[in-house]
Amino acid sequence: MSLQLNTLFVTTDGAYLRKDHETVVVRVEETTRIQVPLQHLASVVCFGRVGVSPELMSALAEAGVHVAFFSPTGRSLARVEGVPGGNVVLRRGQFRCADDAARTLELARAMVAGKVYNARQFLLHARRDAAEVRRQGLADAAEQLASSLRALGRAGTLDAVRGVEGNAAREYFAAFPLLVKREEEAFRFGGRSRRPPKDRINALLSFGYALLAQDCAGAAAGVGLDAAVGYLHEERPGRLSLALDLMEELRAAVVDRLVLSLVNRGQVGPGDFVEDAAGGWRMSDAARKTFLVAYQEAKQVEVQHEFLGQQVPWGRVPHLQALLLARVIRGDLEVYPPFRVR
Incomplete structure (x- = not known):
């Protein structure tokens, strides 16, 4: 896991992301690896078998933070975001x-x-x-x-x-x-x-x-x-x-x-x-x-x-x-x- 340029990269198979108050918590085998304030994020990028709780997904969408899922080889699988903005x-x-x-x-x-x-x-x-x-x-x-x-x-x-x-x-x-x-x-x-x-x-x-x-x-x-x-x-x-x-x-x-x-x-x-x-x-x-x-x-x-x-x-x-x-x-x-x- 790493946080760079307002993007949280999750690369460990089996990681699970959940919301704790106004932060994103990444846990692997019941151990917290990183905890990041929601307000510091612009995007979350997950590689491999990574889970995200429904509560966190909702909070990220509401905050305008998109979540992208990739296979272990880097193939794009899905991108989740809230209601589109723009003109x-x-x-x-x-x-x-x-x-x-x-x-x-x-x-x-x-x-x-x-x-x-x-x-x-x-x-x-x-x-x-x-x-x-x-x-x-x-x-x-x-x-x-x-x-x-x-x-x-x-x-x-x-x-x-x-x-x-x-x-x-x-x-x-x-x-x-x-x-x-x-x-x-x-x-x-x-x-x-x-x-x-x-x-x-x-x-x-x-x-x-x-x-x-x-x-x-x-x-x-x-x-x-x-x-x-x-x-x-x-x-x-x-x-x-x-x-x-x-x-x-x-x-x-x-x-x-x-x-x-x-x-x-x-x-x-x-x-x-x-x-x-x-x-x-x-x-x-x-x-x-x-x-x-x-x-x-x-x-x-x-x-x-x-x-x-x-x-x-x-x-x-x-x-x-x-x-x-x-x-x-x-x-x-x-x-x-x-x-x-x-």
């Missing part, structure tokens, strides 16, 4: 925009452009410090992503934009092994895999993307948008499509960078993962705690926001992008400016 006029504008093919195409193209641009920048930055034998491969992958950016300008349908995004993701992850400096077989990356992750690095990526999606969902809700109604990702029951949209341009810069740092610096080892009977991998409780601490620290690092011309902490970027999207929907901005890394 109904903004949400109606969001829905109308999602029904407008031209506006949806414009927004989706901008979001994919941000994703591909940042992935390319990430590879180019990594190339500077890479061993000589890896530099050409990284340069070639960066050029492929540059071609994807050019192809976006010719993508005249939403399906075409999604096709460019898919091709760019494949080119990017094909080069990902060049970024892993650990030589052990245990950290061999065999391409992106989900549900379940087929290797240790995929387990880290899935966990990090789940956290980032949760942050983006909270950012969307915080400005009054509906996190389930997006533009790039298709709407499906239970899918937070807008949260997935917002996180695309941040994947490489936030999660991928963090995963490679943890692996390359030896902060996680082969023994920090468990393989299940189906061949999927998940992180140990200790590894999840290590990741969570590093993730929260990374969110406090300041970065230049190109459009705003200001230095802001990484943790604020999803909220700023949600605000910019809301301004586009209202008509205050003509074009959505994706976040771009220098």
Whole structure:
């Protein structure tokens, strides 16, 4: 268990959360592990088999604190919150925009452009410090992503934009092994895999993307948008499509960078993962705690926001992008400016 940036993370299987006066108590095997005042919380995030009392669930909803549940591997299971706030006029504008093919195409193209641009920048930055034998491969992958950016300008349908995004993701992850400096077989990356992750690095990526999606969902809700109604990702029951949209341009810069740092610096080892009977991998409780601490620290690092011309902490970027999207929907901005890394 840990409390960071007004978020209570519960990572221990069998933990049970209950209300004690105006505090949240986390107990494991009849032992109190942590007790946090309700007023200090913005969200509660639970991984694995974690229980929450009905009384506490009600109190959290009334206080505007959402509770998110994830599987041990980081797959989103549920998000519980009270009556949605925000401006109904903004949400109606969001829905109308999602029904407008031209506006949806414009927004989706901008979001994919941000994703591909940042992935390319990430590879180019990594190339500077890479061993000589890896530099050409990284340069070639960066050029492929540059071609994807050019192809976006010719993508005249939403399906075409999604096709460019898919091709760019494949080119990017094909080069990902060049970024892993650990030589052990245990950290061999065999391409992106989900549900379940087929290797240790995929387990880290899935966990990090789940956290980032949760942050983006909270950012969307915080400005009054509906996190389930997006533009790039298709709407499906239970899918937070807008949260997935917002996180695309941040994947490489936030999660991928963090995963490679943890692996390359030896902060996680082969023994920090468990393989299940189906061949999927998940992180140990200790590894999840290590990741969570590093993730929260990374969110406090300041970065230049190109459009705003200001230095802001990484943790604020999803909220700023949600605000910019809301301004586009209202008509205050003509074009959505994706976040771009220098």
